[in-house]
Amino acid sequence: MDSESVTGGSKQIQTRNYIKLGYHHLITHFLKLLFVSLMVILLTNVSLLRLNQLWLHLQLQFNQIGFIFLITVTLFGSIVFFMSRPRSVYLLDYSCYLPPSDLKVSYQKFMNNSRLIEHFTESSLEFQRKILIRSGLGEETYLPESIHCIPPRPTMAAAREEAEQVIFGALDNLFENTKINPREIGVLVVNCSLFNPTPSLSAMIVNKYKLRGNVKSFNLGGMGCSAGVIAIDLAGDMLQILRNTFALVVSTENITQNWYFGNNKAMLIPNCLFRVGGSAILLSNKPMDRKRSKYKLVHTVRTHKGSDEKAFNCVYQEQDEALKTGVSLSKDLMAIAGEALKTNITTLGPLVLPISEQILFFATFVARRFFNAKKKKPYIPDFKLAFDHFCIHAGGRAVIDELEKSLKLSPKHVEASRMTLHRFGNTSSSSIWYELAYTEAKGRVRKGNRVWQIAFGSGFKCNSAVWVALRDIKPSVNNPWEHCIHRYPVNVGL
Structure with a gap:
């Protein structure tokens, strides 16, 4: 292929992009242009004399009783509107736990410790080595102290220690x-999928910080990596019911008692991906808190595919033939995640996409449905027109690759997800907050920017949360990236 044809092709692509951009701006601002045009025409053709005549005519038509009735109805309608509209939910701040450096686990340390565990066969060790190399994880992720021990110490006491270190550290x-005084908190939501002790983790927080006796506390278990968005959704719903209060959301996962010591390869994959992490998020429905908040919650959209057997079983905790417990990941996982994503964005799209993209999507749908244009591919809306930042759950390299391809994102859009996977590994439901912390540490979040957090979890679920920045965002004190952000992004060998 000669240079002229390459140049010609690139010019055609640029032309198409400019045409689409022009179309997008025209449709987006169509109503504004129409309104301005009508105002110009009105001001040109209607004189002040005619306006005075119109006012006199209205005075004759509406007597005093009618005028009072009109004012009463207007006031009543305004009161009903303001009383019934949803309360705004603000995100004051959040914190992600940064484990101590002595809990870091390099590839070499991971493999050396695994070889000292007598349960693993050579085949299982080689499988874990290959998965680790392809995983997208770096050399500085963290495992709990109990897994660093030889032999490992997966006791209830050790699991509680891990939970306390992560949760209390973030809080x-x-x-x-x-x-904020912890006694001001009116709602507490904690999500941890695999570790659910008695008393619960939420009770552990109430005990530690002496939360008040009438706090509305919830403990979500078994809901997988997307439970962080579910917890935000639940807290947001509670803030619609309670007045002038704070909601605290804690998202984490516990590794100590969920390390797999068997040789089923489908159950060995989580060993290579999951790492220590957790986040704490403070929400408020107080109007006065808007000025000091970082974000406002705009939408939450939850998709559940559990009625389908394949989807229900694709992430499944069970025992292997040797009665060793682990979480099995199905080969159909990515296909099922793709279907869940399509369903989720079909609901989310009309809420966030500009009208220009909705028109194109609807036109393609009509052509395929009613004009037998089956060969024409379904139109994938350009979500880059709706969002400025993407926080895709760092579940693994394949998950990020699939969403980058499906949503036609650029490497820049998935940078936060890839770097979070590299630096912290899969921290389950808290990963989307490490990603937002990365974006803030890079100084990229500006007032009015929209952030899309999207996560997948067992069941099978795909959940989304949309936030809008209320100001230019600076990273909070003790941002988990503050000591290493200058080294990122790094080449992860794509």
């Missing part, structure tokens, strides 16, 4: 940054 930093 201490959050309370320090926000200066």
Whole structure:
């Protein structure tokens, strides 16, 4: 292929992009242009004399009783509107736990410790080595102290220690940054999929920080990596019911008692991906908190595919033939995640996409449905027109690759997800907050920017949360990236 044909092709692509951009701006601002045009025509053709005549005519038509009735109805309608409209939910701040450096696990340390565990066969060790190399994880992810021990110490006490270190570490930093008295919190939602002790993790927080006796506390278990968005959705619903209060959301996962010591390869994959992490998020429905908040919650959209057997079984906790417990990941996982994503964005699209993209999507749908244009591919809306930042759950390299391809995103859009996977691994439901922290640490979030958090979880679920920045965002004190952000992004060998 000669240089002229390459140049010609690139010019055609640029022309198409300019045409689409022009179309987008025209449709987006169509009503504004129409309104301005009508105002110009009105001001040109209607004189002040005619306006005075119109006013006199209205005075004759409406007597005093009618005028009072009109004012009463207007006031009543305004009161009903303001009383019934949804309360705004603000995100004051959030904190992500940064484990101590002595819990870091390099590839070499991971493999050396695995070889010292007598349960693993050579085949299982080689499988874990290959998965680790392809995973997208770096050399500085973290495992709990109990897994560093030889032999490992997967006891209930050790699991509680891990939970306390992660949750209290994130909460201490959050309370320090926000200066909020824990007794002011009216709603507490904690999600941890695989570790659900008695008393619950939410009770553990109430006990530690002496939360008030009438706090509305919830403990979500078994809901997978997308439970962080579910917890936000639940907290947001509670803030619609309760007045002038704070909601605290804690998202984490526990590794200590969920490390797999068998040789089923489908159950060995989580060993290579999941790492220590957790986040704490403080929400408010107080109008006065808008000025000091970082974000406003705009939408949450939840999709559940659990009625389908394949979807229900694709992420499944079970025992292998040797009665060792682990989480099995199906080969159909990515296909099922893709279907869940399509369903989720079909609901989310009309809420966030500009009208220009909705018209194109509807036109393609009509052509395929009613004009037998089956060969024409379904139109994938350009979500880059709706969002400025993407926080895709760092579940693994394949998950990020699939969404980058499906949504036609650029490497820049998935940078936060890839770097979070590299630096912290898959921290389950808290990964989307490490990604937002990365974006803030890079100084990229500006007032009015929209952030899309999207996560997948067992069941099978795909959940989305949309936030809008209320100001130019600076990273909070003790941002988990503050000591290493200058080294990122790094080449992850794509």
